[in-house]
Amino acid sequence: xxxxxxxxxxxxxxxxxxxxxxxxxxxxxxxxxxxxxxxxxxxxxxxxxxxxxxxxxxxxxxxxxxxxxxxxxxxxxxxxxxxxxxxxxxxxxxxxx
Numbered sequence: 001x002x003x004x005x006x007x008x009x010x011x012x013x014x015x016x017x018x019x020x021x022x023x024x025x026x027x028x029x030x031x032x033x034x035x036x037x038x039x040x041x042x043x044x045x046x047x048x049x050x051x052x053x054x055x056x057x058x059x060x061x062x063x064x065x066x067x068x069x070x071x072x073x074x075x076x077x078x079x080x081x082x083x084x085x086x087x088x089x090x091x092x093x094x095x096x097x
Contacts, residue, residue: 005078006037006089008045009097012066016044023051024084025059027091029074038089040080047081047088058094071097 010031017025027046037045048062049055065072073096076089084090 005092006035006041006045006076007073008035008075009071009073011069011071012062014044015063015066021085024048025050025055025062026085026088027062027074029072038076038078038080040087041089042087044085044088046074046076046091047085048091049081049084055091058091061094061096065094065096073097 008029008031010029013028013030015025015027025048026044028044029046048058050059072094074094075092077092079090080086080088081090
């Protein structure tokens with residue numbers, strides 16, 4: 001893993017909801033400067049756990065920012081969770097830029 005959690009500022013490029021990965025929203029963010037990411041990240045960068053209250057709030061904000069074409073700041077936990085998506089960093093927080 002990298003030495004610290006990823007922190008990225010930019011616009012959400014894609015959101016994936018997939019019945020084969022239930023209870024998750026998976027995101028990619030386009031940023032001017034690509035930050036270092038957890039070693040487990042490949043392809044889709046960020047995963048939100050929709051089975052939690054905070055995850056539902058994160059997804060609601062992410063969707064609103066995506067629909068409004070606004071920039072966000074997003075930080076992860078510097079880990080991927082095989083129970084969510086083994087190739088995406090788990091979101092710690094997200095807020096409008």
